[in-house]
Amino acid sequence: MSQDPGYNFAYLDENTKRMIRRTLLKAVAIPGHQVPFGAREMPLPYGWGTGGIQVTAAILGPRDVLKVIDQGADDTTNAVSIRRFFHRVAGVATTTRTPEASIIQTRHRIPEQPLTERQILVYQVPMPEPLFKLEPRLAETKRMHALADYGLMHVKLYEDIARHGHVSAAYSYPVMVEERYLMSPSPIPAFDNPKMHRMAALQLFGAGREKKIYAVPPYTAVRSLDFEDHPFRPHRAEGCCALCGSTTSYLDEVVTDDRGGRMFVCSDTDYCEERQANTKEQAA
């Protein structure tokens, strides 16, 4: 399908794309640092991924192959809606297969299959400021980042461990990028945090409502905050996927009745379907 002639390629005008690309260059040059940008009002609501959409629109070329996932799945309504949006305004090829995509826009997950240098992962970010629950004032958090003054976050983690025996953050688990900037990994589960560390793909983060962009270049060190005697441990639900049998993937819990019945299935639908297809092939 060719793009909608009523709009510029990928919806945004070229000047806006240039402004976003300049912001992206700055973000890549200072890994983990939040760069303000003149986020535009998009035809999708704030909170639906307007930051990610603007980043994708700015980097998308006619030969790109786009994959969009929400909660790890290609077929959740919002992922479907964003994929259709780009199909309409850019006419680019879309895919659900992780290895076939050149750009993957995601909300809340990193695909299970490792990404390559040829790929870019674009995160939708609701709250780019990792410190916002501890200090809501942006003028103050800006100062704290400048001074690398992250004591507040360490104290928060320490208090969690002292009180509960565990860090209570289950998602948006804070990370240090190249041992300089504290960064929100966006609300991915802590389980996905280790995948960010020295990832081969470029990772771009767009927060539309908060008007910030940040980035992690390929092969950059990303460390989840922890203590020597309480090392970071990624957690997943115990058990295996009821559809593909994976014991290592991140699982969604599905309630099957009102008597405590439940089952677990992969949150990454492409990974799960691929495994199911392989099993069938081997059986045949």
Place this chain on the structure above:
Amino acid sequence: MAYVAVKGGEQAIANAHAWLAETRRGEAALAELEVAQIEQQLGLAVDRVMAEGACHDRGLAALAIKQAQGDLIEAAFLLRAYRTTLPRFGHAAPLATAAMRLRRRVSATYKDLPGGQVLGPTYDYTHRLLDFALAARGEVPPPAPEAAAPQEPAPHVTELLAREGLMAREPASEAGPADLTRQPLAFPASRPARLQNLARGDEGFLLGLGYSTQRGYGNAHPFVGEIRQGHVAVCLTPPELGFEIELGDILVTECQMVNQFHGSKREPPQFTRGYGLVLGGGERKAMAMALVDRALMAGELGEDRVAPAQDEEFVLMHSDNVEATGFVEHLKLPHYVDFQSELEVVRRMRATATAHIAGDTGQGSTQDSIGAGRAEEMAE
């Protein structure tokens, strides 16, 4: 129940849109609402959508209201999303509101003043009794009587005070206006940026904040110096022409609040100004904006910033209803993954706590947490 992977999001979305269109149209036997009727007969709704949608176009605002089934925030969002695609070819000269073609002008500080008091088409002194005549197929009301006298010049009340030295004049600036749609807000924000933010801000949010300043949260002592509503010319100097041209008239409502100021080490006691300006006839919003603008000047005037309405970041970061509605409503999008990780953490913490309680009651514990370790130390 067997697990069925949720598929067919695309079909579900298409069906939802079809149902929405049907609901919007309502009973097909009734005549369809025309955009022109909304524009003419729901004018204040159109004004609000233009103000919060930050786009002066009555026809498009009326269309947005129709498309949004009268949900004015949704309509403002539609207008904003359209506005953002328009090319930007410059900024207008400051509106000369002192030369406004007035249709309403009231001052609460002077009984009479140059230019006089003009009540205009206001609800102020209507009795709020449902008018059942409007429910019947009404007749066209007879034309309102018109004043014969030409309007004499009506300088701003604040200007009269400034001439007497009782109110500081705003220093004129040659700098271009702030544009929040191009440059993200930074703190501390300039007053032009604050005013732009408030002018686009949600009426309800500003109303609540303005109200709070009157009830002791911010210690305001406001008087309505004046409210004026009417048409002003929008003028622009295109660089290729080099001289000013008039683009047309727009209806605006302006409110200037006069507030007492006790003075500081640098400034003698005087009056200070809270300023509100909105597109259309949104008088309530203009008044609330003027209260909040004045409250936000606390920092510059050396007043203590103690109330929510004085907190620049709090006010400006939460005033935009398109942003606010997006982030509040995004909670209905799937959050399975985060909730799953939260479930696992709560289950782990409960296991630790249960073991801890069991340990305290002498049943032994093998937990390796600090909490359990501390309990052991205390036991020793």
